[in-house]
């Protein structure tokens with residue numbers, strides 16, 4: 001079984017997966033995020049759009065616990081019922097590995113490892129055995145239409161194939177939330193459309209929540225909700 005069926009059981013349109021309150025961030029004294037709050041439901045696909053420099057990536061990094069917000073009085077970030085701002089570094093790393101998946105524009109596959117090995121890495125970090133990790137990685141790569149490519153190295157794969165390997169790597173620990181930053185920014189139109197379809201298929205089949213920063217208008221329009229950022233705040 002690729003994904004635990006019980007995951008879908010927890011998916012409810014009206015249950016919060018991410019609740020962020022009063023998120024601010026400064027770089028060199030300049031306010032990049034200005035008291036941002038948002039709530040995202042389980043199984044929701046949210047697109048964050050806006051002009052370059054609006055603060056989208058900074059917000060995604062904070063929601064994904066890869067960066068910390070300013071320590072202001074009312075700041076709060078609850079993900080999958082966990083108050084992540086109160087976790088210690090090691091607890092946070094474990095939480096991230098178990099609950100969150102990341103897909104970036106430049107998929108950052110490790111060039112010296114083949115497709116299946118790249119996908120297995122987060123599973124090894126989570127403590128899975130080699131046999132278990134490889135079985136799950138193979139299932140995922142099959143699901144993503146890459147069964148004929150599992151032993152290929154990144155340099156032997158097309159951009160779209162590399163991005164699908166990165167998606168498999170993001171999914172292997174069955175994360176509740178996938179954070180994607182310009183996931184299709186580097187892909188041709190056809191591969192981008194396939195990747196977008198895949199996001200919806202995963203959500204429909206496994207109930208994952210997606211938070212996607214994108215300049216791709218088609219993807220933003222397909223999302224359940226489109227949030228527009230400007231100058232460190234949401235405008236819609």
Ligand SMILES: Nc1ncnc2c1ncn2[C@@H]1O[C@H](COP(=O)(O)OP(=O)(O)OP(=O)(O)O)[C@@H](O)[C@H]1O
Nearest residue numbers: 027028032050051052053054055056057058059213
């Ligand atoms: N680590 C950093 N140090 C200093 N300034 C930063 C840092 N990260 C981001 N910034 C600045 O914060 C602002 C917001 O950047 P961010 O990458 O969040 O914007 P964005 O909306 O994602 O832009 P783009 O669409 O171009 O990716 C920009 O002015 C950027 O230069």
